[in-house]
Amino acid sequence: MNEFEEQLKQTLSRKQPAIGFAEKVLARTHPRNHSWKWALVAGLAACLAAVGVYETYRYQQGQFAKEQVMLALRITADKTHVAQQKVDQLNHRSFLP
Amino acid sequence: MSAKQFAVVLFSLAICPGQDLIQSFDWAKLAPKASETVEVNLDGFLLKMARSFLSDSKPDEAQAKKLIGGLKSIKVRSIKFNNEGDYNMADVDKLRMAVSGSEWSKVVEVKNSGSKASNVGVYIKNNGSKTEGIVILAAEPKELTIVQVVGSIDPEQLRALGDAGIIPKVGNVLPVKPKSDKKD
Numbered sequence: 001m002n003e004f005e006e007q008l009k010q011t012l013s014r015k016q017p018a019i020g021f022a023e024k025v026l027a028r029t030h031p032r033n034h035s036w037k038w039a040l041v042a043g044l045a046a047c048l049a050a051v052g053v054y055e056t057y058r059y060q061q062g063q064f065a066k067e068q069v070m071l072a073l074r075i076t077a078d079k080t081h082v083a084q085q086k087v088d089q090l091n092h093r094s095f096l097p
Numbered sequence: 098m099s100a101k102q103f104a105v106v107l108f109s110l111a112i113c114p115g116q117d118l119i120q121s122f123d124w125a126k127l128a129p130k131a132s133e134t135v136e137v138n139l140d141g142f143l144l145k146m147a148r149s150f151l152s153d154s155k156p157d158e159a160q161a162k163k164l165i166g167g168l169k170s171i172k173v174r175s176i177k178f179n180n181e182g183d184y185n186m187a188d189v190d191k192l193r194m195a196v197s198g199s200e201w202s203k204v205v206e207v208k209n210s211g212s213k214a215s216n217v218g219v220y221i222k223n224n225g226s227k228t229e230g231i232v233i234l235a236a237e238p239k240e241l242t243i244v245q246v247v248g249s250i251d252p253e254q255l256r257a258l259g260d261a262g263i264i265p266k267v268g269n270v271l272p273v274k275p276k277s278d279k280k281d
Contacts, residue, residue: 058146065139065147069161072137072171076244077259079235083217086207 118195118232118245119172122188127176127241130183137173144168160258167249175242182238189216189236192243196220196232214238228252 128134139147144165151162165171178184193216197203206218216236222229228251233244 061143062146062150065143066150066158068137068139068143069147069151069165069171071135072139072173072244073161073164073255073258075135075137075173075175075242076231076233076246077255079217079233079242079244080219080255081259082235082237083205083207083219083233086209086215086217087205090207 117172118192119174119243121195122174122192122243124174124176127178127184130178130180131176132179133177135173135175137171139171141169144171157258160254164250164254164258167251168246169248170245171247172245173243175240178239178241180239184236184241186214186216186236189234189241192234193218196222196234200224201232 148162148165151158151165153159153162176184193206196218200222202221202223204219204221207216209215214236215238216234218232218234220232220234222231227249229247229249231244231246231250231252233242235242
């Protein structure tokens with residue numbers, strides 16, 4: 001066996017892996033922990049949902065308030081009209097012979 | 098001053114313009130006899146919300162928006178009854194007393210006695226040339242309505258809404274401010 005063969009044998013000979021090598025390999029084979037990303041996505045989704053619910057509530061409240069204003073104005077006008085009619089009736093009566 | 102007059106003055110003072118005339122009335126006792134009830138409670142927050150939802154581009158909504166611009170609250174109670182005499186006219190008189198103070202102007206008050214007694218009044222609270230509130234009290238044989246508007250309201254704007262057909266015509270009951278007042 002010449003010197004070259006001796007070097008080749010040494011190079012290709014079985015060697016003990018470094019301490020912790022097996023754990024490192026195993027750690028890399030497991031899927032990475034993405035839980036924080038999912039938490040972020042879930043948080044954003046919850047925020048969007050909350051904004052959506054609030055905006056819907058605000059819209060409904062605004063529409064309700066608008067309808068109530070128009071209803072109140074209609075009743076105000078209606079009852080003022082009743083008062084006007086009563087006054088007109090009295091005026092008409094007072095002009096009758 | 099008689100005891101009755103003194104009581105009227107005390108009651109009038111108790112219901113200050115900022116206080117709630119509608120809240121002072123016991124509506125619960127009328128509820129069992131009511132066939133239809135309308136209740137509107139719009140405070141500052143809801144009026145602000147309504148203003149933001151009334152469109153400037155639609156003429157009717159723009160007018161309503163302008164009208165409610167200076168208001169602090171609008172409250173309405175309207176109850177329809179199945180039968181005549183389901184409510185006591187004495188209760189209405191108590192409400193009327195509350196708006197008989199010196200700061201209130203009685204614009205119209207029509208009382209009909211008899212079997213079909215009715216009682217309609219429009220009262221305005223003025224502070225100088227500024228209208229600070231309107232109370233409308235309409236006690237008809239089968240219907241009792243109270244409207245309480247607190248805040249600066251221009252009767253002309255209300256009339257304009259009526260003339261535009263957005264609400265029933267208001268008529269000439271509400272006083273029109275002199276032109277010179279508008280410049281203030």
